[in-house]
């Protein structure tokens with residue numbers, strides 16, 4: 603991925619820039635230089651640290667949302683179809 | 693769905709519309725765990741089939757809800773998907789991951805059902821989510837002018853219980869999050885469900901939805917920010 607904020611090379615990113623790149627930063631897919639700039643900004647900006655922490659929490663909580671399973675009757679139907687198509691003896 | 697459709701879904705990872713960076717040439721799209729479970733499935737191991745269903749059923753239901761109007765129809769679409777998976781398993785060659793293949797069948801069936809019921813999301817809604825240049829975070833939360841332009845004017849306030857466990861234990865936070873996810877536009881919802889709720893790798897999401905990594909992150913960031921803002925409002 604290209605570094606799409608070249609103006610930062612001199613000045614460093616603003617909070618608005620950092621907030622805009624939060625998802626890519628959290629997924630560790632920013633270009634190296636941008637990643638370093640965002641990291642340096644976070645080290646000195648408490649507000650952006652809060653923002654980044656909240657975005658990370660959203661991802662983690664989303665991963666922990668309740669799982670959904672088929673109803674017992676659906677599961678039985680699926681098992682029967684599987685057994686019918688893939689019986690070890692067939 | 694016929695055999696050709698299932699085969700074409702399996703070939704998705706070789707789609708020329710995907711950026712070259714994402715087209716990793718590899719002999720098999722299967723992870724080691726998938727390779728093992730696939731071998732067990734092909735030997736008729738019902739336990740392996742149960743594991744497969746437990747692993748992917750949530751994602752399939754949530755994805756199906758993106759294209760059809762109600763839960764009952766989504767359940768039917770997912771059941772049809774599992775039936776097609778069972779019937780096509782012996783033809784699956786492992787060129788894509790098992791999950792990509794199954795989700796591809798689901799998307800095909802759910803879109804087809806949504807079109808037939810004329811309840812699917814309009815194409816304009818699909819196009820709008822990454823064609824415009826709107827920022828994910830409300831620009832009015834930042835200083836607009838002066839030496840501090842671009843810095844927070846209205847910064848986020850810390851949440852009291854900033855651990856995933858405590859947030860998950862908060863009915864208010866979880867409800868607001870689920871509501872926020874439910875009301876996302878289809879293109880934002882599908883990336884958030886796949887990437888964050890189901891934990892699918894970014895590259896695999898791109899292959900599945902036939903989008904570039906840039907598009908993925910435009911959508912994903914908007915989706916995450918909307919959910920974050922909903923929790924912020926609920927807890928604030």
Ligand SMILES: [Zn+2]
Pocket residue numbers: 616617618620643647649650844
């Ligand atoms: Zn900042």
